[in-house]
Amino acid sequence: xxxxxxxxxxxxxxxxxxxxxxxxxxxxxxxxxxxxxxxxxxxxxxxxxxxxxxxxxxxxxxxxxxxxxxxxxxxxxxxxxxxxxxxxxxxxxxxxxxxxxxxxxxxxxxxxxxxxxxxxxxxxxxxxxxxxxxxxxxxxxxxxxxxxxxxxxxxxxxxxxxxxxxxxxxxxxxxxxxxxxxxxxxxxxxxxxxxxxxxxxxxxxxxxxxxxxxxxxxxxxxxxxxxxxxxxxxxxxxxxxxxxxxxxxxxxxxxxxxxxxxxxxxxxxxxxxxxxxxxxxxxxxxxxxxxxxxxxxxxxxxxxxxxxxxxxxxxxxxxxxxxxxxxxxxxxxxxxxxxxxxxxxxxxxxxxxxxx
Amino acid sequence: xxxxxxxxxxxxxxxxxxxxxxxxxxxxxxxxxxxxxxxxxxxxxxxxxxxxxxxxxxxxxxxxxxxxxxxxxxxxxxxxxxxxxxxxxxxxxxxxxxxxxxxxxxxxxxxxxxxxxxxxxxxxxxxxxxxxxxxxxxxxxxxxxxxxxxxxxxxxxxxxxxxxxxxxxxxxxxxxxxxxxxxxxxxxxxxxxxxxxxxxxxxxxxxxxxxxxxxxxxxxxxxxxxxxxxxxxxxxxxxxxxxxxxxxxxxxxxxxxxxxxxxxxxxxxxxxxxxxxxxxxxxxxxxxxxxxxxxxxxxxxxxxxxxxxxxxxxxxxxxxxxxxxxxxxxxxxxxxxxxxxxxxxxxxxxxxx
Numbered sequence: 001x002x003x004x005x006x007x008x009x010x011x012x013x014x015x016x017x018x019x020x021x022x023x024x025x026x027x028x029x030x031x032x033x034x035x036x037x038x039x040x041x042x043x044x045x046x047x048x049x050x051x052x053x054x055x056x057x058x059x060x061x062x063x064x065x066x067x068x069x070x071x072x073x074x075x076x077x078x079x080x081x082x083x084x085x086x087x088x089x090x091x092x093x094x095x096x097x098x099x100x101x102x103x104x105x106x107x108x109x110x111x112x113x114x115x116x117x118x119x120x121x122x123x124x125x126x127x128x129x130x131x132x133x134x135x136x137x138x139x140x141x142x143x144x145x146x147x148x149x150x151x152x153x154x155x156x157x158x159x160x161x162x163x164x165x166x167x168x169x170x171x172x173x174x175x176x177x178x179x180x181x182x183x184x185x186x187x188x189x190x191x192x193x194x195x196x197x198x199x200x201x202x203x204x205x206x207x208x209x210x211x212x213x214x215x216x217x218x219x220x221x222x223x224x225x226x227x228x229x230x231x232x233x234x235x236x237x238x239x240x241x242x243x244x245x246x247x248x249x250x251x252x253x254x255x256x257x258x259x260x261x262x263x264x265x266x267x268x269x270x271x272x273x274x275x276x277x278x279x280x281x282x283x284x285x286x287x288x289x290x291x292x293x294x295x296x297x298x299x300x301x302x303x304x305x306x307x308x309x310x311x312x313x314x315x316x317x318x319x320x321x322x323x324x325x326x327x328x329x330x331x332x333x334x335x336x337x338x339x340x341x342x343x344x345x346x347x348x349x350x351x352x353x354x355x356x
Numbered sequence: 357x358x359x360x361x362x363x364x365x366x367x368x369x370x371x372x373x374x375x376x377x378x379x380x381x382x383x384x385x386x387x388x389x390x391x392x393x394x395x396x397x398x399x400x401x402x403x404x405x406x407x408x409x410x411x412x413x414x415x416x417x418x419x420x421x422x423x424x425x426x427x428x429x430x431x432x433x434x435x436x437x438x439x440x441x442x443x444x445x446x447x448x449x450x451x452x453x454x455x456x457x458x459x460x461x462x463x464x465x466x467x468x469x470x471x472x473x474x475x476x477x478x479x480x481x482x483x484x485x486x487x488x489x490x491x492x493x494x495x496x497x498x499x500x501x502x503x504x505x506x507x508x509x510x511x512x513x514x515x516x517x518x519x520x521x522x523x524x525x526x527x528x529x530x531x532x533x534x535x536x537x538x539x540x541x542x543x544x545x546x547x548x549x550x551x552x553x554x555x556x557x558x559x560x561x562x563x564x565x566x567x568x569x570x571x572x573x574x575x576x577x578x579x580x581x582x583x584x585x586x587x588x589x590x591x592x593x594x595x596x597x598x599x600x601x602x603x604x605x606x607x608x609x610x611x612x613x614x615x616x617x618x619x620x621x622x623x624x625x626x627x628x629x630x631x632x633x634x635x636x637x638x639x640x641x642x643x644x645x646x647x648x649x650x651x652x653x654x655x656x657x658x659x660x661x662x663x664x665x666x667x668x669x670x671x672x673x674x675x676x677x678x679x680x681x682x683x684x685x686x687x688x689x690x691x692x693x694x695x696x697x698x699x700x701x702x703x704x705x706x707x708x709x
Contacts, residue, residue, distance in 0.1 A: 186390050188639070189691065191646045191683030194664055195398070198676045201668045202403050288537050292650055295539045296665060311539055315654075318543055319551045329540035337535040344531075 038273070042349040052345020058338040066144040077138035081303045084128055084135070094320055095128050126327050129310075130317045136324075139305035140331050146294075146306045147335065150220055151286040155279050157225025158286075162232025163268075163275060169233065170240025171263060181237070184230035193292065196223045200298040213301055220293060224286050235278055236271055243267050273350050280343035284336040291332050307332050377696060384692040391684040396447055399677045401440055410436040430475075433457065471681055472674035474667075481678035485660060491561050492659035495582065495651060496644040498575055502583035503590060504637055508630070510587070511594025516621060518599065526591060533588025542581045542654035549577065561657055578655045582648060586640060590633060597629035630701050638694030639687060646683025 046052055065072060073080060088095055121127075126136040169180035200219055210218050243249060244267065252266050293299035294308030302309060310328035318325050403413060414430035431437050435446055449455065454468035466473050466480040473480050510530070514523040549555045556577050562570040601607065602625055610620045647661030656662075660679060667675035 186387060186394070189387055189391055189684060189687045190394075191643060191680060191687060193649055194647060194676075194680045194683045197649070197664065197668050198680050199398060199402075201671065201673065201676060202399060284535065291537055292539065295537075296649065296653065298668060308539075311543065315543065318547045322547045322552075325540070325543045325547055329537075329543070332540060333532075333536050336537075337531065340531060340535050 038350065042273075042346075045349040046345060049345045049349065051341055052349070055338040055341035055345065058334070059342050062144055062335055062338065063148060065141055066148045069141045069145055072141050073135075073138040077141070078135040080134065080138040080142040080305045083132050088128070088130070088132070094130055094317070127323060129313075130321045130324055136327055139310065140307070140327060142305040143307040143310065143328065143331060144335070146217075146300050146304065147287050147290060147332075150217055150224075150290040151283045153217070154221045154224035154228075154286045154290075155282050157221060158228045158232050158282060159275060159279050161225060161229035163236050163271065165229065166233035166236025167240050167263060167267065167271070170237040171244055171259075171267065173241075177237075180233070184233055187227055187230050190227055192223070192227050193289075195227065196220070196289075196293055197296060197298045199223055200293070213304055216300055220290055220299065224289055228282070228286075231282070232275070232278060235274055239271055239274055240267055243270055277343065277347045277350055280339060280346055284339040284343070287332065287336055287339070373699075376699070380692060380695040384688050384695075387691075388685065388688050391688065392448070392451070392681060393444070395677065395681050395684065396444055399673065400443055400447075404440075471678035474672050474675050476670055476672040476675075481675050484675070485663065485678060485682055488658060488660050488663050490563060491657050492645060492647060492652070492661065494561075494564065494571070494575055495578055495648055495657060495659060496641060498579040499582040499586070499644065499648075500637070500641050502579055503586035504633075506583065507587035507590025508594050508633065511591040512598055512621065512626065512629075514591065514595045515598030515602065523595075527595070530588040530591045533584050534592065536585070538581060538585050538650045539654050541584065542578075542651065545577055545581055546654070578651055578657060581655075582644070582651045590636075593636070594629060594633060597632060598625055601625045601628050627701065631698065634694055634697060634701055638690040642687035642690030643683075645686040645690070647679060 046056075078084070126140065128134060129136055129139065165180050165183075169177045200216070203215070203219055249262060249266050252262055257266070290299060291306070291308035291311075294306040295312045297309075297312060299308055300306040307328045311325065311332075314321070314324040314328065400413075410431045411424070411427045413436045414427045414434065435443055438446075446455075450466065450468070450470035450472075452468060455466045455470045455473070457464045457466065457473050464473065464478075464480075467482075469482065471481045471485070474484070477484070510526050514526045517523050550558055557573055560574070562574055564571045607620060607624055610624045611617075615624075647659065647664050649661035649665060651657070652659045652661040653665060660682070664676060664679040667673075667679065
């Protein structure tokens with residue numbers, strides 16, 4: 001990843017920001033594009049990037065949908081765990097096309113009245129689940145909650161661990177750098193998914209007062225955070241290595257600034273941009289990971305809706321109810337794609353090598 | 357870097373090469389030791405910290421819920437009441453020299469390297485793993501060949517024809533590829549290609565040695581599905597790397613000298629681009645060899661990954677531990693192979709480094 005290295009947002013510079021803004025505006029009025037701050041340039045580029053803007057809007061909508069899931073399902077659906085078995089043919093477990101139609105009087109299969117699209121209607125926007133008849137729209141909206149929650153939390157853990165260790169390794173150098181860098185190699189050598197399913201099996205209920213899904217979410221966040229921090233740390237370390245030799249750090253040091261000041265006030269502000277860009281690209285990976293664990297049955301426990309679990313439920317009925325594969329699958333796909341596109345756009349916008 | 361135009365390839369002195377190989381081997385072994393220790397820690401120490409008693413541990417290892425006396429006997433047999441250091445030594449001894457499990461009535465031999473003993477199936481773990489290895493290896497190598505060739509080829513073409521229709525199509529497809537989970541693409545393939553349109557047969561795994569044609573037919577869809585996911589990532593990475601290298605001065609020099617475009621691309625630009633690709637290729641192949649859990653689950657292939665999932669569901673912890681350890685071994689070994697291949701792919705990688 002080519003991260004921006006020209007982001008002189010040091011303290012001194014930050015104090016002058018207002019002045020810079022004023023001059024920048026004045027210059028802009030003259031049609032002069034010199035001397036804009038990187039963030040202004042990036043924002044202008046991002047606004048021109050239609051794909052990035054649309055995917056950004058999709059991301060925001062998804063987050064809003066997850067937050068307001070109870071409201072959305074109240075208006076457009078049903079509670080996500082409510083059974084509607086009157087809509088389901090008891091023998092095949094498939095939804096009826098028209099539940100009001102009487103079943104064939106001779107007791108044969110109502111093949112004509114079974115809906116391969118899951119009984120989609122104004123009532124049930126995406127139809128209902130086979131067998132249980134739970135409202136699919138509501139379950140998918142609620143699934144976004146688990147997906148995004150786990151992805152955000154685990155990304156935060158990755159970023160915090162990775163930033164702290166990466167910055168220490170890059171700034172201190174010497175044996176500390178060696179130890180941390182070797183540790184990164186070790187962590188990257190673990191078969192992550194095997195470890196994840198193994199840990200879920202080993203950790204008992206009630207640890208740290210967590211039970212049920214609280215525990216599952218805790219374990220998944222811990223695993224992703226604990227094993228994926230090296231990806232962040234590598235980038236932060238590399239950036240710190242080059243930043244530490246820059247003039248403004250040198251200047252601060254010669255003015256008598258201590259390590260703490262240099263790390264937190266001089267170097268860290270310059271790392272914010274690459275960290276934000278990388279986090280945006282880490283979120284979709286973590287969404288996929290959580291969904292995979294739920295698909296394998298070691299993620300979120302039913303009946304809490306999760307996209308991965310829905311897909312694994314769909315395996316048994318996939319032949320006759322393809323819609324049950326397609327809707328949760330599309331939910332994962334659209335979410336991951338939106339984050340990927342937005343992350344790509346952010347990266348390009350902040351990349352000093354991209355020309356306007 | 358070797359001087360452009362010189363015909364004799366640069367070769368490092370033999371001693372330096374040996375030194376490099378030994379150092380990489382040592383690093384690999386050390387990594388393996390650390391991974392073993394951490395795996396052990398997770399399975400034996402973490403549950404104890406979490407408040408599981410030796411008896412509880414015994415229950416987790418034997419898999420059933422027998423009488424308290426039987427559990428105590430298991431605790432005794434497995435040494436679960438011993439200090440952690442002793443248990444670790446015993447575990448390592450088993451790995452190196454094999455282990456014997458005393459069942460009172462009879463003793464069972466678990467030959468070295470003893471990855472553990474499954475009390476659910478009453479057999480050592482390793483032979484069961486090896487039995488399933490051909491399925492996983494078929495899947496891993498078949499898919500790996502497709503994704504490395506496909507991914508790199510598409511990436512190079514996209515970079516060379518940057519901005520063309522091909523580039524845009526390929527990169528859109530690649531983005532879709534990295535955003536689709538395999539349990540979605542795999543299920544779609546099963547629903548439509550196998551069940552609805554009947555383009556592929558529904559059948560179980562057939563060993564290559566038994567019937568190569570049937571083997572190929574069964575493995576084709578899993579290969580393509582698994583390869584698509586990785587190829588997408590490789591294509592993106594190759595394209596980005598190529599574009600960066602193509603902007604370098606020495607490429608301009610090579611072109612200015614009048615070298616053919618083909619030679620510039622393949623001789624000068626592709627090699628440095630391949631270095632990071634080879635690194636992730638090593639990691640990915642190792643990872644898949646250790647059990648392509650998702651692919652095996654979706655396509656009902658009875659490989660190592662499916663074995664791990666069965667073990668988790670059946671609470672057969674020794675098997676889970678064995679699979680995890682074996683997975684780590686594959687990753688470390690593949691990394692080692694890659695490290696040794698580095699100087700071949702990119703002569704700039706200094707043997708002395």
